[in-house]
Amino acid sequence: MSGAPIFLLRHGETEWNAIGRIQGRLDSPLTALGCRQAAAVGAALRAQLDGAAIELRSSPLGRARQTASIVAATLGLADADIGTDERLREMSWGRWDGMTHAEIEAAAPGTIAARHADHWAHVPPEGESYAMGAARIAGLLDELRERTQPIVLVSHGAVSRVIRGLFAALPPAAIVALPEPQDAYHRLAAGGIEVIRVTVPPA
Numbered sequence: 001m002s003g004a005p006i007f008l009l010r011h012g013e014t015e016w017n018a019i020g021r022i023q024g025r026l027d028s029p030l031t032a033l034g035c036r037q038a039a040a041v042g043a044a045l046r047a048q049l050d051g052a053a054i055e056l057r058s059s060p061l062g063r064a065r066q067t068a069s070i071v072a073a074t075l076g077l078a079d080a081d082i083g084t085d086e087r088l089r090e091m092s093w094g095r096w097d098g099m100t101h102a103e104i105e106a107a108a109p110g111t112i113a114a115r116h117a118d119h120w121a122h123v124p125p126e127g128e129s130y131a132m133g134a135a136r137i138a139g140l141l142d143e144l145r146e147r148t149q150p151i152v153l154v155s156h157g158a159v160s161r162v163i164r165g166l167f168a169a170l171p172p173a174a175i176v177a178l179p180e181p182q183d184a185y186h187r188l189a190a191g192g193i194e195v196i197r198v199t200v201p202p203a
Contacts, residue, residue, distance in 0.1 A: 007048075008160055013037060013182050020101070024127070043198070044198045045075065055150070056068060059089050059156060088140070092124070137159060184196060
């Protein structure tokens with residue numbers, strides 16, 4: 001991929017992340033740790049960008065918007081400067097959104113095993129598979145290919161995996177195995193993908 005770098009980050013830790021509850025298209029606010037993670041990522045981005053003009057685009061879901069707002073403040077941007085893109089919205093587990101893995105297994109035994117057996121193609125009831133998510137995300141990457149201005153994308157765990165995987169032309173099994181850090185961001189450029197870890201201050 002040619003063009004300007006893409007800086008990709010996941011939202012900070014949320015209340016549901018902390019207790020293992022699946023969010024999907026539902027939402028919960030950032031924890032205090034999540035807010036510190038977002039601020040640390042923003043500070044690292046500010047140092048790396050060194051005053052360069054930047055576009056900041058977020059998933060419309062609240063936890064991503066909250067993270068983007070914290071990052072924007074560290075970059076000297078206002079909330080009004082944050083664009084939203086539906087293609088950055090997290091993939092949904094459908095009827096299982098808002099549940100833990102244990103609750104899903106109790107309601108529908110075998111569901112978690114079926115997902116692990118074919119993580120890429122598995123479609124939760126009324127939800128979205130990784131393959132379906134990749135179809136909508138591919139168009140976004142096509143649009144970013146010829147950009148001349150760096151862009152920061154604030155998204156979610158599964159969507160971040162797919163963006164990185166499509167960028168690097170990875171096979172499906174490798175994409176679903178990618179890490180989903182909340183104390184780091186990724187720089188996607190012609191030379192490849194670089195992960196930048198940040199130091200999150202204690203409470």
